Amino acid sequence: MNRKYLLVLVAASLIACNKSASYQDEPVRLRIPYKFPEIRFPEGNEPTKLRIGLGRILFYDNRLSTNHDMNCGSCHVLSSAFTDGKMVSTGRMGHEGRRNAPTLANIAWMPRLMMEGGVPTLEAQALAPLHDSLEMGFNMMAYVDELNEDEELRAIAKAAYGRDSIDPYVVTRSLAAFQRTFISGDSRFDRYRTGYKDELTHDEFEGMRLFYSDRTKCGECHSMPFFTDFEYYNIGLEEEYTDHGKERATHLAGDIGKFKTPTLRNIELTGPYMHDGRMNTLEEVVAFFNEGGRNHVNKDERIAPMNLTDEEQRQLVAFLKTLTDWNFVQNADLLPLVK
Ligand code: HEC
Ligand code: HEC
Known part of the structure; x- marks a missing residue:
């Protein structure tokens, strides 16, 4: 068995049988800070351990970029509240991006994303950096194929979303589920x-x-x-x-x-x-x-x-x-x- 994700997913209800791993998912309640409204989750993407866990793997996974040299966390760095400290983000192969990377803190409540408000949901948003040649230089179909070669990842996706393979639906939803846990209200x-x-x-x-x-x-x-x-x-x-x-x-x-x-x-x-x-x-x-x-x-x-x-x-x-x-x-x- 591939034990790559074991450490993390012990916390995420991994039930490891002798040879093959099977995963069991369970709902998670996010802690909402004082005087913050409730989060409205899209149907089918309510928070669960495995959805969040899968998003966490993908958020930091270089397989999502054409040259395998960057991931979401390259520009959205936790210690900088998910920004990158650069004037404008440097994208694929060192190309200068156009915009300063925004914080992702409390992104769960943001009604419209991106600086000009062009993106309605976090689920749809993941497609934007994935497809922006300046950012990660993505080709959805190519990287989905590659992720599917990872059996353990497929098993997690199955338990989290009931899908037999990792497809764009799974990628965008799990990334959104992870990002909705970026809650900051304790200053x-x-x-x-x-x-x-x-x-x-x-x-x-x-x-x-x-x-x-x-x-x-x-x-x-x-x-x-x-x-x-x-x-x-x-x-x-x-x-x-x-x-x-x-x-x-x-x-x-x-x-x-x-x-x-x-x-x-x-x-x-x-x-x-x-x-x-x-x-x-x-x-x-x-x-x-x-x-x-x-x-x-x-x-x-x-x-x-x-x-x-x-x-x-x-x-x-x-x-x-x-x-x-x-x-x-x-x-x-x-x-x-x-x-
Ligand atoms: C009319 C609404 C409005 C008012 C009033 C306002 N801001 Fe802003 N603020 C904005 C907008 C919009 C931006 C982003 C502008 C941009 O990026 O071009 C911004 C940007 C900022 C930023 C930079 C944030 C970042 O992440 O880059 C800071 C800090 C800030 N404002 C603080 C203040 C302070 C302090 C005051 C009062 C002195 C103030 N703002 C008044 C709308 C406002
Ligand atoms: C090369 C740097 C870079 C990478 C890699 C990157 N981002 Fe971003 N991200 C940015 C910049 C710059 C913006 C602002 C774009 C804009 O508003 O036009 C942004 C915007 C966002 C927003 C919208 C925030 C808001 O306030 O509206 C989200 C959410 C986001 N990114 C998530 C992700 C995810 C998920 C990934 C990985 C799939 C990712 N980013 C990869 C630089 C990056």
Whole structure:
């Protein structure tokens, strides 16, 4: 018997018989943080141990890339809250990608994916990086064949989804099931909210007040509990945008320069910032908002000069750093399986 995945899947109810392994699946209840809504799972992809376990294998599996040199985890690195620390992601064979890799924290609740909102579900999303020649350079049929040569993987797929082989349905669903376990709601700010009032220092507290104030309006777009309202705005990064953002999906001139509000959870770990990674530090980001951005017909009217003092800008940055969830970025269940 191939014991490659044994270690991990002991936890995932592996019943190993003498010669052939058979797997038995069971439902999993994901722990939902305080004041987070319930997750709505698509029918047929409710969380189970083996669905999540299979997604975990595939997320970190180089067989999913043409040259066998990268996997989802190459650009979505747990210690950086599933970003890669690069300005724009470097894809297949070192080609420069176009966009900064976003965090995948709390992706289960995201109503529309990708920065221009073109992808409706996590199940469909997996096809996007798989097929983007700049990212993984995939050919669904080719890699599915290869995965099917792995008998143990097939046995897991059978128990998880009742399918006799690994097909695109199994790949996309299991990747989605694993990614829905990327739940982050245990930052110092969250503990403060559950009543531990001395979690925040004076500066962090003042920064929080500024964040939710009428002067900055940060909290209107970066709203609770995910620090995003999931809407699309032009914040005046450019007078002329090279990447048109939402307009690429809608072809409406009024959408030029609009990007999805990014979550600010774990923001300290997810730099560089903005869709093209143009800003390196949170100080730069806050200074940008304080100045009110550049002129653009589509710029949201809330982005305007704020006249924050240096101290107030420092406090705002201090508050943003309370949104880091260290338990999340050190959660061993989200790392590659030990083989
Ligand atoms: C070469 C780097 C790279 C690889 C490999 C990669 N991604 Fe991504 N991922 C990105 C970038 C860049 C974006 C942002 C694309 C955009 O919005 O246009 C992204 C976006 C996403 C999103 C949408 C996030 C959001 O907030 O809307 C999900 C989900 C995702 N990737 C999952 C995956 C999965 C699953 C894999 C493996 C099958 C994968 N990624 C492989 C770089 C990568
Ligand atoms: C009108 C809605 C809106 C307001 C108000 C707003 N933001 Fe944003 N914010 C966005 C959008 C949209 C982006 C992404 C822009 C892009 O990538 O082109 C963004 C990006 C960011 C980023 C970078 C995130 C990343 O992962 O790259 C940070 C940090 C941030 N905002 C903090 C703030 C702070 C602090 C304030 C208040 C001073 C604020 N925002 C006010 C909508 C808003």
